Amino acid sequence: MQLEEIAPGTDALLDWLQSQNQAMQDLLQQIVDIDSSSRHEAGVQAVAETLGTHLEAAGVPVRFHAVPGYGVCLDAQVPGSGDGLPVLLMGHMDTVHPVGTAAERPFRVEGGRAYGPGVADMKSGLVLNVFVAEALVRLGRNAPPVRLFFSCDEEIGSPATRDRIMTVAREVRAVFNAEPGRVSGNLVTGRKGSMVVEFEVEGVAAHSGINHAHGASAIDALARKVLALHALTDAASGVTTNVGCVQGGIVPNMVAPHAKAQLDVRFTAETDMEALYGRIREIIEAESIPRTRGSITDMRRTMPMATTPDALLALYQRSAERVGFAVAGEFTGGAADSGLTSSVGTPTLCGTGPVGGHPHTEREYCELSTFVPRAQALALAILGMQ
Known part of the structure; x- marks a missing residue:
C-alpha cells in the first residue's frame, strides 16, 4: 500500500498539523509551567486536566483514573473506523523536577529550542500525541481507532501504574511511546x-x-x-x-x-x-x-524494552520520508514504560516525541522545529496500520 492511498483527506491532515505549530508550542508552555514531579498529585492532575480539556474540545472523550498518592492517569479514545484493536499513544505526565522548579525556570524559547522542566521528558511528547489524536479525529471513520494513555509515576519506576499499563498494552495492536527523540533524531528501538x-x-x-x-x-x-x-x-x-x-x-x-x-x-x-x-x-x-x-x-x-519489530520501524521510516526526514532506530540505556508494553508482546516503538536533549537537568531542551514533522510522521504511521 502506498501512503497516499491510506485514507481520503490525508493531505488535509498533514496541512492541518503544519498549521498547528504555534498552538503546539502554546499548549507545551501551559504544561511545562505546571510542576508535576512524581507524587505531586495536584500538579499531575493539573497537567492531565489541561490536556484533557484540549482533547475534549476536539471531540475526544477523556477519562481520568485516580491513582492515590500519585495523581491520575489520562485515558482517551479516538474511535475512528472501529475496526480492529486500537493503536496506543503513550506517555507520562510526571517529571523528576521538584515543586518550585517551574517558577524558578519557566518555559522559554531561545534559538529555536524550548527550555523548562520536563520540556523534553516528556511534556512535548504528550502535546504531540494530543495533536495527532485531534488530527485523526478530523478524518473520522477514515482513521483507525486510537487510544491515549498518559501515566503519572514513570520517573520512579511506575510502581502504581505498571499493572494498568500492561493491561492496556494487551488491548492494543501497537504502541508508540512519545519519549523524546534522540539528539541524533533517531527513534528508540530497544532499552535497558x-x-x-x-x-x-x-x-x-x-x-x-x-x-x-x-x-x-x-x-x-x-x-x-x-x-x-x-x-x-x-x-x-x-x-x-x-x-x-x-x-x-x-x-x-x-x-x-x-x-x-x-x-x-x-x-x-x-x-x-x-x-x-x-x-x-x-x-x-x-x-x-x-x-x-x-x-x-x-x-x-x-522491564527492558524488547527490540521493535522491523515492520513497525519500517512503517514509521516510510512515513517520515514522506514528510521530509530520515530516521533510524537506536538502543539506549535509559528505561521507560515501553519496556512494560513490549514485555507483554505488543509491538512497541519509543522515542516518537519531538527531539530533545539533556533530560533531567537544567539544560533540558526540545527542538521546536521537529514538532510538526514528527507529528505528521506519527499520524501517517498510524494510518498505515489500517
Missing part, C-alpha cells in the same frame, strides 16, 4: 531495564573520641558495600550499577549508628536478573564490619 534498590545499614553508636572502639560505623559498612556493588558493573554484558544517593550519621563526633543509600541498576533483556539481584542482596546483607547489619527496604524494577 532498570532496578532501584533502597537499603539501610544499622551500626552501633559510640563517642568517636572517648570510646571509639565500642562503636560499629554504619557509614564504614555502607562505604564497603558501595565498592562491592559498583564492582558488579560489567559493560560487556550491559550491566551497570550506581549508588547515587547516600545518607547517614548524626554528628561528626559520633560513630554512625545508621546509614542508607539507593542503588540504580541497568540491565538488558539477556541479563539473569534473579542471579544479579541475589548477588546484590548478599552484598547488602553481609556483615561488612562486625556488629553491623544491612537490609533492603525497597526495590522497584522496570
